[in-house]
Amino acid sequence: MNYLQVLQLAAPEAALAITVLMVLAVDLIALRGKSVARRFGTGAMVSIVGCLMAAVFTFTHYGTTDPLHGLLVVDPLTNFLKVVLLILTIFTVLISASGKFTEHVGEYLALVLLATIGLMFLVSAEDILMIFISLELASLSLYILTAFNKHNAKSSEAALKYFLFGGMSAAFLLFGLSLLYGLSGSTNLSQIAAGLAGRGLDPLLLVAIVTTVIGFGFKVAAVPFHLWAPDAYEGAPTPSAAFIASGSKVASFYILAKILTMGFAGAEGSAVWQGYVSGWTPVITVVAALSMVLGNLTAIVQSSVKRLLAYSAIAHAGYMLLGVLANTPSSRSALLFYVITYALTVLGAFGVVTVVEAATGGDAISNFAGLSRRAPGLSLCLLVFLLSLAGIPPLAGFIGKFFLFSAAVGADAEHLGLLWLVVLAIVMSAVSFYYYLQVLKQAWVLDAAENAPAIKVPPVTMVALVLLAVLVILLGCAPGLLTRHL
């Protein structure tokens, strides 16, 4: 195994790293003194080309290769997830491209791409060390992205909170991982599981479980590790928030499920009704239930759409944890389907918010009043995204929920053990209708303020939003397009 082979395996990530440098170089050298819009346009173009190149490179590997013993595992699923991440990055770049929140265009785009690299390594990793490093690469990039709106004090505050909270949970995670290493003598997930086998539930193992859950609970914004999310979503530049809510979620959920099911195999425990056994599932169950309840209820009273989306993200994280809990092959593909479609949808929703924020100067729900008359196409996209988040057929959100909930019920079909959690999830998603429809009511039912001009949607953003909306409808009508890869 020489480095050339490693480089070949990591070709997508390498291509993206080169793109990062090129974006920086182009912005610094060629575009000096040009307008922000021009620089964003060119930089976005370079970034997108780089992402497409990287996506093409992922297709050079078929089959499963694991030459570095878990440091870099390449198989069809991780390749597919990398493509998904790249697509999400492209959409993020497209949404950002007409932004006016920063003059540091090259840095912004480079950080988005760096975060993507981190996430791509994350999905390929089966080694706790590699997991931690790539997680930190992604997280650190995201902290900076949150702080990017230097005109806005809230942005800096949010970034600081995000960073402190992230640092703290990273410390917990690292502590837990070190315990794991100590218990099993290995950093490779499958070897950890082998090392832990037959040793029973050591209290140290329990601490390791909880700290791991804390580390990733922070990433996916699950209660009670969600506290940073509303502040960060609200304060961050909207495209950054969109990326935190989409790309980062996909990779984090995948790796969380991987660690729990691979690394803690044998320590599942049980969370079925009146059959509680200690392990990682009860922890996840508690976190999931709390997330669903708190996320949905708190979202009701929000007046900022970005905060609303943050709480709805918390609630969705709760639903998605059901897919982790169920721990079956079908629940894993249901989880991935859900998180991917959720990422696409929420990206679109944030895209709409970006436009409305730029046009009206705020993201309060009342700023959406009369949107359907001011920007019909935009409100139609918003309708698709929010109804998909609420889970209305025939949109992707509905079919995702359906897969997820049926997988959760099917995981313990004989005792219907997880049914109580599914019932809770369904009740809570009924509650979620209320706040999604609040936004849509503003957009479609209420009138705009007098003399409110029509909103001009930047064409690039509009194209991106329409594409996303079409994808959401398409995946809702033909989920097979996605599920056959998962």
Place this chain on the structure above:
Amino acid sequence: MTWIAQNLWLIPVLPLAASGVIAVNKQRQHKLAATLAIGSMVLAFLLSLCAFSATLIHHGESGVFREVAGFNWLQFGGQWLQLGWVLDPLTAIMLVMVSFVSLLIFIFSVGYMAHDENFTRFFCFMSLFAAAMLGVVIANNLLLFFVCWEIVGLTSYLLIGFWYHKPSAAAAAKKAFITTRIGDLGLLLGMVWLYAETGTLNFYADGHGCLESSALTAMVTHMTAAGMAVSTAIGLLIFLGAVGKSGQLPLHVWLPDAMEGPTPVSALIHAATMVAAGVFLVARVYPLMSAHPEGAAAETAALQVVTWVGALTAIFAASVAVAQTDIKRILAYSTVSQLGYMMLGLGVGGVAVGMFHLITHAFFKALLFLGSGSVIHGCHEEQDVRKMGGLKKFMPVTFATYAIGMLALAGFPLFFSGFWSKDEILHAAHGWPVSHIPFFLGCAGALLTAFYMTRQVALVFFGEYRSSGRQSAHSSSKTDKHEKSAPTHVGGYDGKGEPHESPAVMIVPLVILAVFAILLGFVGTPAWPWFDGFLNGEPAGFNFSKLTESGTLGLMLASAGFVFTGLGLGWWLYGKRQRKTAEEPDVLQVAQPAVFRLLENKYFVDEIYDATGVRFNAWAAQACDFLDRWIWGGVVMLVTWVTLGLSSLYRFTDEFVVDLGFDTGCETLREGGGEMSRWQNGRVQTYLRVIGVALVVLVLFLIWGRKT
């Protein structure tokens, strides 16, 4: 298959397209409308001539020349409903007649309607009518026939009510529509029954049509409850449709009233073509009517009914015409009477006899109507014959052509077409084995026809002009129809109120029609029965000896005698002693007041209908209204109240039980949300503390789980 048979559909489609284009154009486009309508009719006429010549070329080959074409229209169950057309001598002759007469009347209308503000609408309707009528003629399918038949009825309604601002016109239109609908119900029933019996509505389809021998044989042998062959029963039902359309007893009442329409309409629809459609229908389904089992008498019950209805109508209408004073009404009753002759001819003599009279009548009656239109036009919209008189010197061409038409209608011997066709009917009636009464009725009708036509011509054209000036022209209630539409006349109002000759555009069609009114008779004389042979697919040769055969000659002499009696009587009573003023009572009225009153009031048929059918209908409507308002309405109200009561109950439970619970739930949720959002206090210290607490709690939770 010949080209023209394949493309026969073009003939009705052309006027249809013209009608459509006129309909979407602006009202002011007079020239365009007239050009389109007349142009399409010229094309249709040329195509009809093609069709006619095609049948002429093939005439004399074995049997009747007949070509059919069609297409599948719609499917229900396993069966296709087909529409199609047929080209045979009957179609060809009707096509030429209809398109030619229509063309002439269209041209005449350009003059007659020139100052009507709804000129374009008129031509739109007329073209639509012509299209539907041509469709009736070419239809090879009773369904297509029925569809076109109904469009004909619709356009008739539209055209009779063309001056709908006049209440009498609107009422007449309604009457025509409803009365013919009674007959159409029979036709529809017959059609459905026919389909049920034979499974097809195609007339001819290579041996599978409903008028061809296999279907007829089946229907003849199949008996209905009343001991009647199915074919006869269906034939009678279909005949009911013909009775309505052709104004036969007892459904004739609409036709005289239909004269409220513009005169070209009367000429086109109510003399030449539409009313003839009923006769044509009987001629078309003649094989069905005459179908009889092997060995039975050829005079089937259906044909006997046709005969009797025709004969009675002929004499009845002719007698009514004697006492009328409106120039168009006289012609209208005359039309009813002549249609009776046609039915009589069909009943006793077959298709050729009836159709021959149809064709000749179409020409001379169109001539008479257009002539009357010219008279009315020239007399400033005056229609009362008592107020006319002496028009001979004012309108010489109109007089000459009108006289030709009148002599043709009266059946003046040898030189006029009406004589030959009527003679053929009487001849056939004489030879009818069932009864001689129709023959006598026909003869009496012929006498009356000559009499009333002489009366009319004498009153209109001879003597002195009995009306003076504008004042009287507008005094009659019948003449106020043009108040808006025709304040001036084509010939120019001369200020003295004197009648004037009509413009050339109206005169030329009259002359052409007059020529045909004379010449057409010679294609069906006993010496050269070409028409008969053409329709029956047999060659015809000259045989002058036939003229002098004792039976034929005797009958001809007898019929000529009746005609001359009628003419003489009419001239003696009305021509020699001209009435002096318009108000003077009629000669007959003085002599026989009771009879005249009966005739003048048309045997009180309308009154009888009013007293029976209409009154019953009104009574039934009132009864239904009562039922609807109080019985059904009461039930509906009851249901309403019950529903209202129930819904108030539901509302009560909904508001105070369900909603209250739901609202409380929602309120709780919302408050919970508010409470939870307060935990988000924005202080990062708290946030971090939460992680620590969570770690401890979760680990304790797990340890507790391990112990149990």
